Amino acid sequence: MFKKKKNIIFLICDGMGDRPSKHLKYQTPLQTAVTVNMDKLAESGMTGLIDPIAPGVPPGSDNGHFSLFGYTLNEVPGRGYLEALGYGLELKEGEIAFRCNFSTVKRNRKGLLYVIDRRAGRIKDREAAELSKAVQNEINEIDGVEVEFHHTLEHRGILILRGNLSVEVSDVDPHKVNEPVLKPLPLIKSKKAVETARIVEKFVLETYRILNNHQVNVEREFRGLPKANIILPREAGGKTLVKSFKEKWGLKPACVAQGPLYRGIAKSLGMKVFMVKGATAMPNTNYKGKIEKALDLVEEYDFVYVHIKAPDVSSHKRDSKEKTDVIEKIDEAISQIVELSIQNLSDTVTVITSDHSTPCETGRHSGDPVPILISGQGLRRDAVKSFSEKHCSSGALTRLTGRHVMQILLDQLNMAMEEGLKMPKPSPYFRADYEPLRLKK
Amino acid sequence: MFKKKKNIIFLICDGMGDRPSKHLKYQTPLQTAVTVNMDKLAESGMTGLIDPIAPGVPPGSDNGHFSLFGYTLNEVPGRGYLEALGYGLELKEGEIAFRCNFSTVKRNRKGLLYVIDRRAGRIKDREAAELSKAVQNEINEIDGVEVEFHHTLEHRGILILRGNLSVEVSDVDPHKVNEPVLKPLPLIKSKKAVETARIVEKFVLETYRILNNHQVNVEREFRGLPKANIILPREAGGKTLVKSFKEKWGLKPACVAQGPLYRGIAKSLGMKVFMVKGATAMPNTNYKGKIEKALDLVEEYDFVYVHIKAPDVSSHKRDSKEKTDVIEKIDEAISQIVELSIQNLSDTVTVITSDHSTPCETGRHSGDPVPILISGQGLRRDAVKSFSEKHCSSGALTRLTGRHVMQILLDQLNMAMEEGLKMPKPSPYFRADYEPLRLKK
Numbered sequence: 001m002f003k004k005k006k007n008i009i010f011l012i013c014d015g016m017g018d019r020p021s022k023h024l025k026y027q028t029p030l031q032t033a034v035t036v037n038m039d040k041l042a043e044s045g046m047t048g049l050i051d052p053i054a055p056g057v058p059p060g061s062d063n064g065h066f067s068l069f070g071y072t073l074n075e076v077p078g079r080g081y082l083e084a085l086g087y088g089l090e091l092k093e094g095e096i097a098f099r100c101n102f103s104t105v106k107r108n109r110k111g112l113l114y115v116i117d118r119r120a121g122r123i124k125d126r127e128a129a130e131l132s133k134a135v136q137n138e139i140n141e142i143d144g145v146e147v148e149f150h151h152t153l154e155h156r157g158i159l160i161l162r163g164n165l166s167v168e169v170s171d172v173d174p175h176k177v178n179e180p181v182l183k184p185l186p187l188i189k190s191k192k193a194v195e196t197a198r199i200v201e202k203f204v205l206e207t208y209r210i211l212n213n214h215q216v217n218v219e220r221e222f223r224g225l226p227k228a229n230i231i232l233p234r235e236a237g238g239k240t241l242v243k244s245f246k247e248k249w250g251l252k253p254a255c256v257a258q259g260p261l262y263r264g265i266a267k268s269l270g271m272k273v274f275m276v277k278g279a280t281a282m283p284n285t286n287y288k289g290k291i292e293k294a295l296d297l298v299e300e301y302d303f304v305y306v307h308i309k310a311p312d313v314s315s316h317k318r319d320s321k322e323k324t325d326v327i328e329k330i331d332e333a334i335s336q337i338v339e340l341s342i343q344n345l346s347d348t349v350t351v352i353t354s355d356h357s358t359p360c361e362t363g364r365h366s367g368d369p370v371p372i373l374i375s376g377q378g379l380r381r382d383a384v385k386s387f388s389e390k391h392c393s394s395g396a397l398t399r400l401t402g403r404h405v406m407q408i409l410l411d412q413l414n415m416a417m418e419e420g421l422k423m424p425k426p427s428p429y430f431r432a433d434y435e436p437l438r439l440k441k
Numbered sequence: 442m443f444k445k446k447k448n449i450i451f452l453i454c455d456g457m458g459d460r461p462s463k464h465l466k467y468q469t470p471l472q473t474a475v476t477v478n479m480d481k482l483a484e485s486g487m488t489g490l491i492d493p494i495a496p497g498v499p500p501g502s503d504n505g506h507f508s509l510f511g512y513t514l515n516e517v518p519g520r521g522y523l524e525a526l527g528y529g530l531e532l533k534e535g536e537i538a539f540r541c542n543f544s545t546v547k548r549n550r551k552g553l554l555y556v557i558d559r560r561a562g563r564i565k566d567r568e569a570a571e572l573s574k575a576v577q578n579e580i581n582e583i584d585g586v587e588v589e590f591h592h593t594l595e596h597r598g599i600l601i602l603r604g605n606l607s608v609e610v611s612d613v614d615p616h617k618v619n620e621p622v623l624k625p626l627p628l629i630k631s632k633k634a635v636e637t638a639r640i641v642e643k644f645v646l647e648t649y650r651i652l653n654n655h656q657v658n659v660e661r662e663f664r665g666l667p668k669a670n671i672i673l674p675r676e677a678g679g680k681t682l683v684k685s686f687k688e689k690w691g692l693k694p695a696c697v698a699q700g701p702l703y704r705g706i707a708k709s710l711g712m713k714v715f716m717v718k719g720a721t722a723m724p725n726t727n728y729k730g731k732i733e734k735a736l737d738l739v740e741e742y743d744f745v746y747v748h749i750k751a752p753d754v755s756s757h758k759r760d761s762k763e764k765t766d767v768i769e770k771i772d773e774a775i776s777q778i779v780e781l782s783i784q785n786l787s788d789t790v791t792v793i794t795s796d797h798s799t800p801c802e803t804g805r806h807s808g809d810p811v812p813i814l815i816s817g818q819g820l821r822r823d824a825v826k827s828f829s830e831k832h833c834s835s836g837a838l839t840r841l842t843g844r845h846v847m848q849i850l851l852d853q854l855n856m857a858m859e860e861g862l863k864m865p866k867p868s869p870y871f872r873a874d875y876e877p878l879r880l881k882k
Contacts, residue, residue, distance in 0.1 A: 019819055019820060019821050020819060020820075020821065020822060021819075022819070026822075028821075049837070049839070053860055054845070054848070055841055055845040055848060055849050056845060056847075056848030056849035056850070056851060056852040056853075056857055057848060057852070057857060057860055058852060058857050058858070058859045058860065059859070059860050059861075060859050060860050060861030060862065062861055063860045063861045064860075073860065076861065078861075079861055107880065110879075111879050111880040112877045112878070112879060112880075113877075113878060113880065168863075169863065170863045170864065170875070171862060171863045171864055172878065175862065175864065180877035180878065181877065181878045182875055182876070182877060182878060183875075183876045183877060183878040183879070184878075185875070185876065187863060201878065204878065205878070205880065205881065208880070234862070234863070235861060235862065235863060236863065359819075361819050362855050364855065364859070365859050366852055366855070366857070367848065367849065367852035367857050368821060368852070389821060389837075390821070390822065390823060390824065390837065393823050393824075393836070393837035393839070394824065394835055398839050398840075399838075399839035399840075399841075
């Protein structure tokens, strides 16, 4: 029935959705950017708006991705775990990981620690590594739980607690300056969560004791730099038992991503992860290289997830002009996809969307819906000819939520199973649980 | 990061949504009315359609409001309670209140009471007050439950039963003429509901006994007026334990409303209620005064709910021309909001919508979705330039349900918390449950 098997390139432009910016004459970066290739795909395909989670709910990058891949919020393992995985740190069940920052705090008269700089002046790797070593040397174990601290990049690190612990513990990082460091609290009524919170509290207090007067910080203070005098863990995560992407959708997946979180997300769902020379997860990344890699991979894999972090980086810097440039570079990079697609030379379905909006005006994730386009040979088209937040609002996909996307794609590949058939889901091509009938001997 | 805190004016034009009317060349009142100010806000903002509860479900004014404020139907305390509260009558847990009408009934040969006029010819206050006194004098207590009847306006009153009772009891009022008065029945299997129904039945039969031959009614009959010879309770309600609006959304709320139900809704959610000189909850209300009050309040409050009852009043009168006028008066009154908003002089987000549609053709609430606009500095815009049921159907908000509205607004104020952060909801600005970390002494 189907000559060739169709496949998908799923391009997530991180944080691309935006709001009108006064620096761009009240247009969004995506409206301002010249995007001939995205526009061609919009014209030859279907468009719409997606609320990755729900209207008005700002997704984190982790749960935004999980939602687009068709998983529920309950299935998201927590960002600490995903980043640990992205850095190649494996966890067993019951072990948990936190994202951490080296931060600068100041003690007030009442013994509260106020956050002065959440990133300790974006402390450089060399100094952070030295401070990290001091912490590792002094803290190996707290109340019988094995403690590992791994410095990663600049002010960032990963804390791993190896025991029988709970991820339901609140962030120590207040996520804002001029606020006190928060006491970690159990988020559910459970002995494990209480114990985990207590261990995290001990860890944080210990880091302050070790770091505050450390030689590196004495020197930083002397140079007028903020001390990196505490480690603030946040976003606890641990292994969850979810179906792999292949099990869930019957598609063999690959990922092209550079940022550790995104590699971690892909790994946690059983995607094969590829990195590309010159890719940086920053606006200076190798856009063309990533798309070329995707075009290679799509020969062998059914679903190639390509992640481009740059728009979100510009958004967090609140630089709407850089974001506009970044979007134009993405657009240039996809020209080959577009040529193949428009000339009907390819059986690839191209999807372009975003895991969340990050308005440059605020520099924070927002709950505004993200634009999406789905374009491929033989798929429906709508009247939208331009890819932007505004134009996509009148697209044929209307406004859907993230969990609808994969089911729609499966159907575009003619792989969605008709409701009512008593066959293994999601697709007749994937029947691991089924057995053939055997003749009796 | 954000210079000023944004705030919201939330204007509910009661029953404004409509269907095309043959008296208006098959346009709706909102399409027919000249609404330059609403149109400007639509042009500078996002529009869409809202099903307050769900597609095709006609909301009551109480549950329409609760849905728009982000509460579930289970959390609606029942209209009897809300009106009682609006009249300043307080209830404790287990006590219940009913809306009541003085009605005209006629006894048939089989002893059934047929409703001839649900409003007893809209009996005037003086006579109703006298009948009311007769009922109050004779009924203070039924089966150990304290009984209070309060006359309010014209044919209307409130019945309060103070005991340990259930709101799950059916209406005695058949809501139609030429139908028999209904026996109150328990709506759930519960001893309390059975007992409550029995007490209500006794109350209603007693009012017929007291009123049917009362001197006031003898005189009314002599003058050819329908007797007010029974009191028909309906829409039992009692206190429910829901989060206040402030607790739920982290926004300090105020309300400008005149109708008792709307004041009651606001009070039940902990909103501070303000009344305005000349406001009547009728088409002759003080439109400008209400909007001016809202503009004052928005300096101090984060969320100012303004209720205008007039469009619904015209709808129930089935007067599409008066409704058109009413809408034009609302439009005129909001000119100051629009000027401040369009010139980016204000950090106020303006929302205009309706708690339900009330088509003039039927004079009853319908399940047609209501138009909505959300407009403010730096918010997304769509291509819609006119505020009407028809134009809003192609807006960027598409078609959402009532429960999405508050979450979207919170996000537009940059107060929605990113999913995945292990922080107190709904916003990092609201952390009643959190403790700072303390250094050990």
